[in-house]
Amino acid sequence: MDHQLQPKALKTLEQHNRPLVFDQEHPVLAKLIFKRTKSNDKMKLLAATVISAVFGQRSVLLGGGDDYMTDEYGDDGVEQEIIDLQRSNKTPGKVPGSRKGGRRKMINGMATKSFWDFEQYGCWCLENKGHGQPQDELDFACFAHSKCWGCSRAENGKECDALQTSYNWKFIKDGATGVNVEIACRNQNQHFFKVDSDPCKRSVCECDRKLALNLRDFEYKYDPKYRDQSLKAEQCKKSNKGPVLEGRSLSTSAGGNKEQKPEMDSCCGDDIFRYPFATNGGQRACCGTRTYSTEILECCSQENSDIRHIGMC
Numbered sequence: 438m439d440h441q442l443q444p445k446a447l448k449t450l451e452q453h454n455r456p457l458v459f460d461q462e463h464p465v466l467a468k469l470i471f472k473r474t475k476s477n478d479k480m481k482l483l484a485a486t487v488i489s490a491v492f493g494q495r496s497v498l499l500g501g502g503d504d505y506m507t508d509e510y511g512d513d514g515v516e517q518e519i520i521d522l523q524r525s526n527k528t529p530g531k532v533p534g535s536r537k538g539g540r541r542k543m544i545n546g547m548a549t550k551s552f553w554d555f556e557q558y559g560c561w562c563l564e565n566k567g568h569g570q571p572q573d574e575l576d577f578a579c580f581a582h583s584k585c586w587g588c589s590r591a592e593n594g595k596e597c598d599a600l601q602t603s604y605n606w607k608f609i610k611d612g613a614t615g616v617n618v619e620i621a622c623r624n625q626n627q628h629f630f631k632v633d634s635d636p637c638k639r640s641v642c643e644c645d646r647k648l649a650l651n652l653r654d655f656e657y658k659y660d661p662k663y664r665d666q667s668l669k670a671e672q673c674k675k676s677n678k679g680p681v682l683e684g685r686s687l688s689t690s691a692g693g694n695k696e697q698k699p700e701m702d703s704c705c706g707d708d709i710f711r712y713p714f715a716t717n718g719g720q721r722a723c724c725g726t727r728t729y730s731t732e733i734l735e736c737c738s739q740e741n742s743d744i745r746h747i748g749m750c
Contacts, residue, residue: 538599538641539606543649546608546617548656555579555652559663560673569673572663578651584712585644588704589637591713597637604638606646620646 540563541552548555552563559576561567561583571577586599609619622642662668699715705723706712714721714728722731725742729735737743737750 538602538604538645540645540648543606543620543645544652547620547649547653550652550656550659554659554664557664557666558659560669568675572672573660574655574658575652576663578648578655581651581710582644582648584710585647586641587701587713588706588711589640589644591701591704593637593640597641599641599644602638602641604635604642606642620649622646 544552544555555562555575557563559572559579560569561571561576562579567580567583571580589599589602590597604622606620606622608617609621610616611618622639663672699717701713701715703716703723704711704713705728706726710726714723716722720731721728722736724736724744725739727742727744729744733747734744735747735750737745743750
């Protein structure tokens with residue numbers, strides 16, 4: 438059954454669909470997807486309604502030149518064997534290489550579908566080298582997770598490899614039914630609400646936690662066609678463009694020769710959705726949930742992600 442957008446949701450959608458000006462980034466779509474309300478049922482209904490409207494316009498809103506559309510994590514974080522597996526038509530089983538952390542167990546414990554049901558789903562789930570437009574809400578959850586992992590590395594250094602980072606965590610169960618309802622990242626032998634003293638471990642754990650919760654919340658949208666490997670080439674078209682600054686690609690030179698990609702050394706966004714970006718020695722900065730060129734623009738309001746020409750605030 439179709440549901441009408443509530444006024445508040447419609448207003449939010451209109452704000453996120455406003456025309457882009459100057460060098461501002463596209464509004465962060467995940468804010469519409471993952472923001473929870475006090476009522477979980479209301480959250481699911483409202484989120485599903487807004488998401489459907491947003492994904493109908495994703496070709497406009499998710500441009501290839503955005504900082505959060507780059508494959509900053511996948512280049513170094515996923516082994517070639519995994520990429521080869523994703524491109525093949527083999528049935529997923531054991532993914533090559535060692536894995537640490539609790540991502541698979543988190544997903545298996547929260548969603549009714551298994552980790553392997555989501556493996557190779559869409560363009561960003563789970564072990565494939567993500568690129569292209571997220572195909573649906575589940576794929577977008579994996580897209581957001583990839584960016585979250587990228588932020589863990591950007592903020593904690595290259596040694597913070599999410600695939601090889603172990604951490605302590607536990608399920609929080611419903612006292613009456615025994616069903617897993619939440620996940621808590623914690624220190625070993627300590628109360629599970631205590632923040633982990635290792636920022637890398639804490640960060641990676643929170644990324645995996647959010648992924649498991651989001652896959653649980655939106656698994657009702659699961660569509661087998663997004664797991665059909667024969668359709669990947671059409672569904673997940675990779676853009677030749679890298680991140681763009683003032684109309685210049687950062688991944689290629691004027692002569693067309695590839696240059697070294699800028700190091701992702703900072704993060705932008707909020708507690709709902711964050712993504713890494715390259716500051717390029719101060720040439721680029723974050724304003725709320727959007728990045729901008731500091732050469733001609735300035736941040737007028739972090740709270741509203743308000744970016745304008747220098748001197749126009």
